[in-house]
Structure formats: C-alpha cells, structure tokens
Amino acid sequence: MHTELTDNIKRRTRTNGRFRYLVIAGSVITVIPIFLIVGNLAVKGYRQINLAFFTQPAPDTFQAMMAASAGEIIPGGIANGLTGSLLMVLLASLFAIPLGLMTGIYIYENSTKKYAQFIRSLTEILQGVPSIILGIIAYLWIVKNITRGYSALAGSVSLTIMMLPLIIRSTEETMRMIPISIREAAFALGTPYYKMIYKILIPVSFSGLATGVLLALSRILGETAPLMLTALGSPAISFDVTRPVSAVPLLIWDFYNDPNMVSLVWSASLFLMVFVLSMNLMARSVASKHKYI
Amino acid sequence: MNNTPQSDPVLDIRNLFIAYEPERYAVKDVSASVKRNRITAIMGPSGCGKSTLLRAMNRLHELYPNIQTKGDILLEGQSIFSMSVIELRRRVGMVFQRPNPFPNMTIYENVVAGFSLNDIRLKKNQRDEIVENALRNVALWDEVKESLFRKGTFLSGGQQQRLCVARAIAFNPDVLLLDEPTSALDPVATSKIEDLLGELKKKYTLVLVTHNMSQAARISDESMFMYLGELVESGPTGTLFTTPKDPRTEAYLTGKFG
Numbered sequence: 098m099h100t101e102l103t104d105n106i107k108r109r110t111r112t113n114g115r116f117r118y119l120v121i122a123g124s125v126i127t128v129i130p131i132f133l134i135v136g137n138l139a140v141k142g143y144r145q146i147n148l149a150f151f152t153q154p155a156p157d158t159f160q161a162m163m164a165a166s167a168g169e170i171i172p173g174g175i176a177n178g179l180t181g182s183l184l185m186v187l188l189a190s191l192f193a194i195p196l197g198l199m200t201g202i203y204i205y206e207n208s209t210k211k212y213a214q215f216i217r218s219l220t221e222i223l224q225g226v227p228s229i230i231l232g233i234i235a236y237l238w239i240v241k242n243i244t245r246g247y248s249a250l251a252g253s254v255s256l257t258i259m260m261l262p263l264i265i266r267s268t269e270e271t272m273r274m275i276p277i278s279i280r281e282a283a284f285a286l287g288t289p290y291y292k293m294i295y296k297i298l299i300p301v302s303f304s305g306l307a308t309g310v311l312l313a314l315s316r317i318l319g320e321t322a323p324l325m326l327t328a329l330g331s332p333a334i335s336f337d338v339t340r341p342v343s344a345v346p347l348l349i350w351d352f353y354n355d356p357n358m359v360s361l362v363w364s365a366s367l368f369l370m371v372f373v374l375s376m377n378l379m380a381r382s383v384a385s386k387h388k389y390i
Numbered sequence: 391m392n393n394t395p396q397s398d399p400v401l402d403i404r405n406l407f408i409a410y411e412p413e414r415y416a417v418k419d420v421s422a423s424v425k426r427n428r429i430t431a432i433m434g435p436s437g438c439g440k441s442t443l444l445r446a447m448n449r450l451h452e453l454y455p456n457i458q459t460k461g462d463i464l465l466e467g468q469s470i471f472s473m474s475v476i477e478l479r480r481r482v483g484m485v486f487q488r489p490n491p492f493p494n495m496t497i498y499e500n501v502v503a504g505f506s507l508n509d510i511r512l513k514k515n516q517r518d519e520i521v522e523n524a525l526r527n528v529a530l531w532d533e534v535k536e537s538l539f540r541k542g543t544f545l546s547g548g549q550q551q552r553l554c555v556a557r558a559i560a561f562n563p564d565v566l567l568l569d570e571p572t573s574a575l576d577p578v579a580t581s582k583i584e585d586l587l588g589e590l591k592k593k594y595t596l597v598l599v600t601h602n603m604s605q606a607a608r609i610s611d612e613s614m615f616m617y618l619g620e621l622v623e624s625g626p627t628g629t630l631f632t633t634p635k636d637p638r639t640e641a642y643l644t645g646k647f648g
C-alpha cells in the first residue's frame with residue numbers, strides 16, 4: 098500500500114517535471130524568432146541610424162548610389178515617412194477613436210437591440226476584410242471623388258476603417274467587464290445616463306480602452322498595402338492632407354525596390370519594429386497602471 | 391424636506407406588481423407602508439422578491455425595459471412615478487449587497503460622487519464638510535482621514551460598505567434602501583454596520599432587506615415577511631416575531647424554510 102502510494106507520487110512528480118520542460122521549450126521556441134528578427138535588424142540596420150536618419154527625407158537614387166559605391170553610409174533618412182505616418186495616424190485616430198469608442202459603447206449598451214447586433218456583425222466582417230481592399234475602397238471614395246488624386250486624407254481614411262473594428266470590439270469587451278453593480282450605483286445616485294457613461298464607464302474602463310486604442314495604432318503603423326493605393330508616397334516632407342505623403346512602411350517598400358538603398362531597409366524596419374514594440378509595451382504599462390476592474 | 395406630520399408614512403406602497411417576464415410576477419399585489427425614522431426590515435427566503443420590491447422604491451427597474459411594474463408607490467404622499475427619476479433617486483438612496491465604491495475614484499471623491507455625477511458644484515470647504523460629516527456618520531472618519539485621497543477600493547469590505555453608505559447619505563436623502571448590506575461581510579464588519587444603522591435611523595428612514603432573521607430581530611422596528619412574491623405579513627418587529635398571525639410567517643421564523 099505504502100510503496101504503491103510513493104510510486105504513484107514519484108510518477109506524478111516525473112510527469113510534472115516533463116511537462117515543465119515541455120512548456121519551457123514551447124515558450125523558448127516562440128520567443129526565438131522575435132529575438133532573431135530584432136537581432137538581425139539591429140545588426141544590419143544600426144549603422145544608418147543617426148540624427149540625419151530622423152531629420153532628413155529619403156535620399157534619391159543618385160545620392161544613394163554614390164554613397165554606396167564609396168562604401169559610405171547612405172545620406173538622408175526617413176523624415177518624410179515619419180511625418181507622413183504621423184499625419185495619417187493622427188488623422189485616422191481623430192476619426193477612429195471617438196467614433197470607435199462611441200460605437201463600442203452603443204453596441205454594449207444596446208446589445209439586445211437588432212440594430213446594435215447588426216452593427217456588431219458588420220464590425221466583425223470589417224475586421225476580416227483584407228487591408229488592401231480597404232485601400233481600394235478609400236481609393237474609390239477619396240482619391241477618385243474628393244481629393245481627386247492620391248492624398249494623405251485617403252490614406253487616413255483607409256487606416257480609419259482598419260482601426261474602427263479593433264477599437265469597437267475592444268471597447269465593447271472592456272465595457273462588458275464592468276460589474277453591473279457599478280452602473281447601478283451610479284444610477285441610484287440620480288446620475289443622468291450620459292454622465293454615467295463619461296464619468297463612470299469610460300474612466301473605470303480607461304485602461305482597457307487605452308490598450309485597445311494603442312494596439313489598433315500599433316497595428317496600422319506598419320500597414321503598407323492600403324497606403325500604396327491612397328497616400329502613394331512622396332519624396333518630400335508634406336503636411337498637406339490633400340497631397341500624397343510618404344509613410345515609414347511605404348519608404349521601406351521604396352528602399353527595397355532600389356538596390357542602392359538596401360541598407361536603409363534594415364534601418365527603417367528596425368525603427369518601425371522597435372517603435373511598434375514599445376507601443377505594445379506602453380499599452381501594457383497603461384493597462385496595469387489604470388486598472389480598476 | 392420633513393415638514394409633513396410625523397405620523398405620515400414616508401413610503402406608501404399600493405398594489406404593487408412587478409414582473410421580469412410577462413405575467414410572471416416576482417412581486418404580487420404588495421401594499422405596505424414605511425414609517426419615518428424607523429428601520430423596516432423586509433424578510434423572507436431567498437428568491438421571494440425582497441430585492442425586487444426594494445429596487446422598485448427608487449425605480450431602478452426602469453434600467454431594464456423588460457421589467458413591468460404596476461401599482462403605485464407614494465413618497466411623502468406623491469407618486470414616485472410622477473417625479474423625475476433623478477429627483478427621486480436623490481431622495482431615495484441605495485446601498486447594495488456587495489460594496490460597490492466607484493473604482494476610479496478616491497475615498498473623498500466617492501463620498502461626493504452624488505454631487506459630481508449630478509453636476510452640482512460645491513465650494514471646496516462645503517465639499518470638505520460634507521465628506522467629513524458623511525464619513526463621521528458612518529464611523530469611518532477616524533479610519534480613513536489620513537487616506538482620503540487613496541482609491542476607495544483599497545479599503546476592507548466592511549469599510550467599503552460604510553463608504554457606500556456615506557456616499558448614499560451625503561445627499562441627505564429622505565429614505566435609505568439597503569439590500570442585504572452585510573451579506574458579503576464578516577461578523578465584526580456586520581456588527582459595525584448594524585450599529586451604524588441604529589444611529590442612522592435618527593436622521594433617515596431605512597428599509598433593510600435581509601434574509602437573516604436574527605439581524606431583523608436585532609435592529610429593525612418594523613418587519614415585513616414576504617413569500618413567493620407576496621407580502622404575507624407586516625407589523626412591529628416584536629409583534630411579528632412573538633405572535634405571527636400567518637402560519638407561513640411562523641414556519642419561516644421557526645426555520646421550517648429559508
């Protein structure tokens with residue numbers, strides 16, 4: 098009886114140990130590619146990252162060719178991409194954050210109504226639409242009809258349509274976590290409905306909402322396909338929303354297509370990757386700092 | 391607000407029916423009155439409709455469009471259904487079963503939440519005074535005066551519940567509704583809340599839902615006994631406990647169900 102029991106325990110301990118190793122091995126295998134990518138980008142791209150990389154627009158082929166053949170680092174940087182990305186992401190946020198939050202709250206608050214359920218399904222469908230198609234739609238709406246040419250506005254609209262379902266879903270899911278009793282406590286104090294929303298629901302779920310927004314932002318920062326059909330790209334730094342602008346991922350594509358600028362591909366990718374990673378980390382820290390529910 | 395004669399009932403419930411689903415009444419034809427500056431306990435086994443009845447008194451059911459209410463409730467002689475719901479809820483405060491301080495607010499902000507959520511602007515010294523008074527009234531001041539600007543959710547369960555009482559009385563309501571306010575608390579915290587309710591009835595009219603008979607016996611002045619949605623019996627607590635008229639009340643009090 099006793100030996101049976103101790104045998105049993107021994108066996109369990111062994112199985113337990115094996116599983117531990119399995120789990121550790123699994124997690125290592127998932128983490129390795131991330132380190133390989135960042136490491137690779139860092140090794141190949143660090144040389145180009147200097148002040149000019151952030152303050153100067155992309156070089157032209159000739160400049161790049163001269164530098165490359167002389168074995169020097171390529172002059173210029175990604176300033177036109179940075180400003181273009183900044184402009185379009187800001188504009189897209191301006192559209193998508195308020196609209197997404199309001200729609201998410203609306204769907205949550207009216208989850209039993211047919212119309213809200215319809216919007217919700219639309220959101221789900223939208224989330225599955227390939228981004229290139231969103232680019233085509235923005236092209237048809239904005240490039241063809243409004244700005245009559247490639248423009249930052251068109252790029253922003255395609256990014257807005259990408260952000261919306263992400264923000265709507267995360268908003269709705271965050272709202273769902275708020276205990277009913279918190280809402281009822283607010284109402285029991287005579288709080289009007291809209292006040293309950295902006296003084297209780299939104300602040301209480303702030304971390305979840307902010308996380309959703311930051312993740313949506315980090316998602317669109319690297320988007321390339323829809324921008325090719327809308328913002329097109331531009332060698333100059335421009336803040337005119339009716340004109341073409343560049344973006345960091347568009348620049349990466351341009352660099353890739355120019356054999357003289359290959360080293361800039363690595364630097365720009367390194368920058369984009371680090372930026373998006375820090376955005377994700379920021380989302381986490383915001384989430385833990387303002388977590389109330 | 392208390393300029394009506396003392397004998398008036400503060401709340402007068404008349405033939406109240408409440409259904410969560412069509413024709414299935416959780417509260418059936420309840421008529422009862424709530425006396426001023428008394429603790430009125432609503433007792434009965436779980437699921438008998440105590441919370442449903444209580445929540446009708448500040449029209450909380452209106453948050454859920456499927457719930458149907460028939461009948462009337464008068465507050466100081468005026469139908470609560472003819473008042474603005476905002477005014478009603480300011481005059482009839484509520485404390486819930488589980489402590490629910492607003493997690494985004496500090497202790498201080500929680501106490502004055504009723505004002506800030508209703509856009510009632512107060513001067514800083516007025517606010518300070520309201521906070522101190524409300525917290526003293528719930529015997530929480532000495533425990534939290536050093537940490538007024540910490541989040542309310544850092545407090546213990548019992549302290550949180552007293553904070554919720556403070557939040558409800560900061561508005562100086564006529565009536566305070568309490569839905570099993572101690573059921574989530576340990577015995578020490580429970581006895582603190584019970585002492586507190588004894589103090590509060592000097593200023594307010596309290597309606598206390600409890601499934602705990604001994605609690606009702608300890609602190610209430612008036613009792614109602616509900617069973618399957620009906621109000622079986624009501625009257626002074628002493629009478630109801632010693633000489634119940636209805637056999638169902640007697641069965642409940644002797645522990646045959648519940």
Ligand SMILES: Nc1ncnc2c1ncn2[C@@H]1O[C@H](COP(=O)(O)OP(=O)(O)O)[C@@H](O)[C@H]1O
Binds near residue numbers: 438439
């Ligand atoms: N939200 C709800 N939807 C449907 N039925 C409910 C709901 N809340 C309570 N009920 C039903 O109404 C009856 C009374 O419930 P309740 O008032 O919560 O009882 P008590 O507070 O006395 O335990 C129960 O039968 C319960 O199942």
Ligand SMILES: [Mg+2]
Binds near residue numbers: 440441442569
């Ligand atoms: Mg209940």
